Structure formats: C-alpha cells, structure tokens
Amino acid sequence: MVNCEKMYISNHELKEIKKLFYKRIGQASHGLMYSIGQIIGEDIASQLEEYNFFQKARERLKERGILEDIVFKEEEAEVRGSMEVDDKANGKTCSILEGILVALYENYKGKKLYCEETECESKGDNRCIFQIKEEII
Template identity: 40%
Template sequence: MRFVKLSQREFKQIRKLYESVMSQACYGLFYREGMILGDEMALIAQQESDEYFEVCAKLLKAKGWVEDVKFEDQLVTVTASIEALEPDTVGKPTCHRMRGILKRIYEVHRHKQLHCEEIECVAKGDKQCVFKIEEVSMD
C-alpha cells in the first residue's frame, strides 16, 4: 500500500482553497473525509481488540495527524493536531477531519451511532484540542 504525506502548510493551503470555493460548506466534506480515514484505522485496530484505542493512538501519531492523543470514555484530548490553525486566525474549531476520524473510531468500537464535537481547539486559543463523544439521541 502506498501513502502520501502532506505538510501542515500544504494542509492549510488546501483548506483555504476549499473555503474560497465552498465557504463553510467544505467543513462537512472534511468531516466525511475524516470518517473514511477513521474507518480504515478502526479496521486495523479491531485486529487487536484488547488494545483498540492504543492501536488507534499509534496510527494517528504514525500517520502524522497528532503528536499525542488520549482516549477517555467520552473525551479525546489531542496535542498538536495537524489541522489546528494558529490561534486568532479563525476563532473557531478547525479540526473537522479529526472529528470524523474520532467519530468512526468510537462508532466501530461501540457498535452504535455517535456524535463528535470539538469543544476546545488551538485555533480558538485553547491549549489543546478536546473532542466530546456522545450518543446520538433518537428523539
């Protein structure tokens, strides 16, 4: 299998291109891209189900998405997300692909539909990016 590596600068330029064409509508596309990437990571991690989240963390680091990640029951803390832009550049969460990746990692493991929200982001001036995982209400 072949892989492609992108720098954080290239990621930023691609993001700006999408935003110039699609405005905020591109965030949904980034999220769906993340879900596809998360499916692949979950598939690999399932082979070692006793260490599922440890394998996912290793994959996220090895693929360059994060420098560190901590999985908890309903929270994921990410240090140095490749998607996180510098503070004060946008003032809102920017890790849309990461949200999709984490959503699928948890959904595959828990066998249920979940929602992932970025509640802290470096782009908003927070120290790290934090994601909240919740069950989807069927109301």
C-alpha cells in the same frame, strides 16, 4: 506504474486545501472535511483489534502525523498537536480529526455517534477537546 499506498501532505498543504474548500463552498466544507476524516478513521479502525484498541489507535494516529498525542476517554478525546491546528484561524479547525475520532469510537462501540470539537488550540486553548455523543439525527 508505481503502487503507492501512502501519501504525505504537509501541514501547510493541508491548510491551503482547507482554505480553498472554505473559499469555494463555505461552511459546507466542514461536513466534507468531517466525512474525509471518517474515511481515514474507518481505514485506521479496520487495521486494529479490539484488544488495546485505543492504545493502538493512539500509536497509529501519531505514526501518521495526525497528532502529537491523544488521551481517549469514554465520551471525550483530548488532543495535543493536531495536524489541523492553524494559529491564524479564529475558530475551531479540526473537522477532519472530528471525523477520524467519530469513526474510531463508532467502530469500537458498534453504534452511530457524533463528534464535536469544543476546545481548539487554534482558538488559543491549550489542547483540543472532542466530545463523543449519541448521533443527533
């Protein structure tokens, strides 16, 4: 048996998987994708040290092909080239990345937070913007 620790999914495959989820379970799939992102983000965060945390997170996200570049700010992240950008979509599409980012910020700040995408390249914006907020509930 082969021990594979990593798996590659193309952008096309990811879009098709998300399309299937939205077709089958509708808007509830956003929460599912957000949760999937949290799992990925928690895994990435567990491999990082506090020193240069966000610089190392940036490198790891780029290495994994999740995005082309990111600027982490205190309560916001600015992303270019998210793996979830879909030119054919008519709304925000980066729900997995929302989950990844909230997990990274929660790990760094040590408290529960919420992440919301407010701008998205899929809508024609020139970058994706994610607001990091205190958890609503």
